[in-house]
Amino acid sequence: MTSPVMKTTANTTTRTTTHTTTAPVTAAIDKPRRKNPVLRTRQINLPPGARGRVALGFTAAAAEGRFALQACERCAAVQYPPREACHRCLSTELTWRDQPDGGHLVCTTTLRHSNDLFFRERLPWRLGLVRLDAGPTVMVHLHGEVGGEPGRIRVGARIDRAGMAVLIGYPEQGSAHMADDRMLREMTSDPRFRKVLVTDGKSAVGQAIVRAFVEAGADLVWVGHAEPWKKLGGLDDIGALPQVTLVPLDLTDGRSVTELAGEIAGKVDIVVNNAEVHRTFGIAARRGTDVARAEMDINYFGLLRLAQEFGPALKGRSADGLASATAWVNLLSIYALSSFPTHGTFSASKAAAYSLSQCLRAEMRPAGIRVVNVFPGPIDDDWNQHVPPPKLAPIALANAIVKALRDGVEDVYPGDVAQEWLARWRDNPKVLERELAGEG
Amino acid sequence: MTRRRRSYEGVAVAVPVTVPYVRYSIRSAHWFIGRAIAALIDESGIAKDAIDGLCLSSFTLAPDTAVGVTQHLGLAPRWLDHVPTGGASGVMCLRRAARAVQAGDADIVACVGADTNHVDSFRQSLGSFSDFARDATWPYGSGGPNAIFAFITAHYMRTYGATREDFGRLCVDQRSNALGNPHAMFKKPLTMPEYLDARAIADPIHLFDCVMPCAGAEAFLVMSEERARDLGLAHVVVHGAIERHNAYADDPIFFRGGWRVDRDDLYAQAGIAPSALDFVQTYDDYPVIAMIQFEDLGFCDKGEGPAFVRAHTMTSDGTFPNNTSGGQLSAGQAGAAGGFLGMVEAVRQLTDDAGPRTVPNASLGLVSGFGMVTYDRCLCTGAVILGRAS
Secondary structure (H helix, E strand, C coil): CCCHHHHCCCCCCCCCCCCCCCCCCEECCCCCCCCCCCCCCCCCCCCCCCCCCCCCCHEEEECCCCCEEEEEEECCEEEECCCCCCCCCCCCCCCEEEECEEEEEEEEEEEECCCHHHCCCCCCEEEEECCCCCCCEEEECCCCCCCCEEEEEEEEEEECCCCEEEEEEECCCCCCCHCHHHHHHHCCCCCCEEEEEEECCHHHHHHHHHHHHHCCCCCCCEEEEEECCCCCCCHHHHHHHCCEEEEEECCCCCCHHHHHHHHCCCCCCEEECCCCCCCCCCCCCCCCCCCHHHHHHHHCCCHHHHHHHHHHHHHHHHCCCCCCCCEEEEECCCCCCCCHHHHHHHHHHHHHHHHHHHHHHHHHHHHCCCCECCCCECCCCHHHCCCCCCCECCCHHHHHHHHHHHHHHCCECCHHHHHHHHHHHCHHHHHHHHHHHHCC | CCCCCCCCCEEEEEEEEEEEEEEECCHHHHHHHHHHHHHHHHHCCCCHHHHCEEEEECCCCCCHHHHHHHHHHHHCCCCCEEEHHHHHHHHHEEEEHHHHHHHCCCEEECHHHHHCCCHHHHHHHHCCHHHHHHHHHCCCCCCCCHHHHHHHHHHHHHHCCCCHHHHHHHHHHHHHHHCCCCCCCCCCCCCCCHHHHHEEEEEEEEEEHHHCEEEEEEEEEEEHHHHHHHHCCCCCEEEEEEEECCCCCCCCCCCCCCHHHHHHHHHHHHHHCCCHEEEEECCCCHHHHHHHHHHCCCCCCCCHHHHHHHHHCCCCCCCEEEEECCCCHHCEHHHHHHHHHHHHHHHHHHHCCHHCCCCCCCCCCEEEEEEEEECCCEEEEEEEEEEEEC
């Protein structure tokens, strides 16, 4: 009889080699062939997305890439599935705390039948039961490189296509192409072989993002540039990359957005909306509303225009094969959480964009498209000239975006400043407000 | 020291009835409960009003409970219970009803396990089966209990050396028993090659390791022995009964159940050793669970289940008659009625009502239950020893 582990290699998208003793190594996926335009574009069926309120704490941590479980403040018991009280001492003082990722693989199974459409379309599907070093026994989706039981395993949390956290069992030592695992690719938004729109290629950040996506194996990068007659440095270099196509795009102009959407929206897999206007004023430092209006026009209304044109197209292609539409990235700011008064109108526009992005996330979720919000602290660019270091290098920001897509993370706070502001905001938003007022 | 519990002496179980199973029904659970209670009345000859206690188990009754059923069926019991323990509910309804009768809270208790099965109701009930299932198992492949019991079976096979053939023995013998049960959904013999070649569901579980969900009901009456004699009803007596919930919670995976915690108590109540039993009706949601019950109920040691099934025939005329109705694996699983199947069959066996599948000269039988996979295992275990009335 064939062992269960051997059977899992029956896999159409990931070619694997098998050994009797070790797990199969993930083979790099090939570039998807051009699709047959006569065939119907497959529509998404989401995995089960219902969770209790308590269990959403697990998703909240995973949205930032953390693997956290409920820990009891009184007796230190770690528990799963999530509960309303400590199963050991009945305390209700339960905190979501990061946990060590090691565990013991107790057993595995390969589903050949599922009651749910999402999984039915993706059979066979491998599952494991893991005794975590942290204590509880958990059910996990198994990475193809995890061998048969018993053995050591790593466990992490990922957001699945329904936007809910699930546990994944990883091999202790992954191979070079482990990200190409069929199951893992469903949980992430790896740019490899995907077509990307970067809405502004004129800024240092935009150019760094374009280069990062090219390096990450993006098939094609459309790079927007408003007002093409205004020449800025670097754009020609970007345009010379074979994967890059420059496209006119002005987010303040609804017609410009509509025209571009008509050409490419049906092909875009990842939208990166990095276009922004950033001026350094509060309220009293500049009379009138023209600058604040310009910030809002790009930072908020630009996102709205873009989302109305490109959102539906992405939703329609979210199950379109190996390089399906998968994610939408918004460049926000840590100032979206709490106003930085010397950049007051910019903060307000980013707060508005953040709120709109939450709305977009809710609307994209039924299609399984992930909305990634990026909250950098001050970026090392012209508009933060007066802000003291540390400042986030554009390349670091770009790499953080690619990493978030690869890791399936939903909220990213790149850099030390963003991390510190986040910690202060989490600790007490009112205290942070007072502190920021002082810094102004 | 805990006070010694009162025995179940003087309690009779009578009138085993089955509402014939159908794969799918357009009726609601109420219909099956109504048919079951009507059958209890018809077979016993008692008046409807004489039923003054109702103990009910059903998955598909929602949003109703036993309460709504009283109005639906025009019953006015003075004692009512709703037992949501699924596969363990037959044993647990009997325990509760027996105590009500002994205490005088009710004279005649109808115990009913009933469920309907619409074309899509099984899938829908799985996704909302429990908080833990919704949060921590259903999003993982949505295999339902098949996935959980695949883990348990795989682990048991690896740890104790069981093979698929060992589980096949159980299933093949139960099918042979089912051929003598007119209510069984499966009417054809099952051969070992057919069992082994069946399609895979969740490795190592294959098609004939799984029960077939269906609609139907099983029911019986609980009353005093005296009352049963007065009414001229064939009946059995209760020699002992146990239940346990969430036993061995720290085990990383299920390989032993609550029966093990309480079995000494069970046999002490009955004053017998396991070897004195003439048949067993184990809970067989999956064959590995029946094998684990052989161990945990003391018929063999832990890990000896595979050797035990190799050494025995489990047909009704065999050396170790098990699930003489065919069990759920061959009779079908009519929801909560699956938790009553063994109880109803045991009463039939001990009242000479089992037709061609009669276990010769049986005077003592054991029925065990196992219910409710809320997360990674069933939580409820129970068992009862029934005996022929003197």
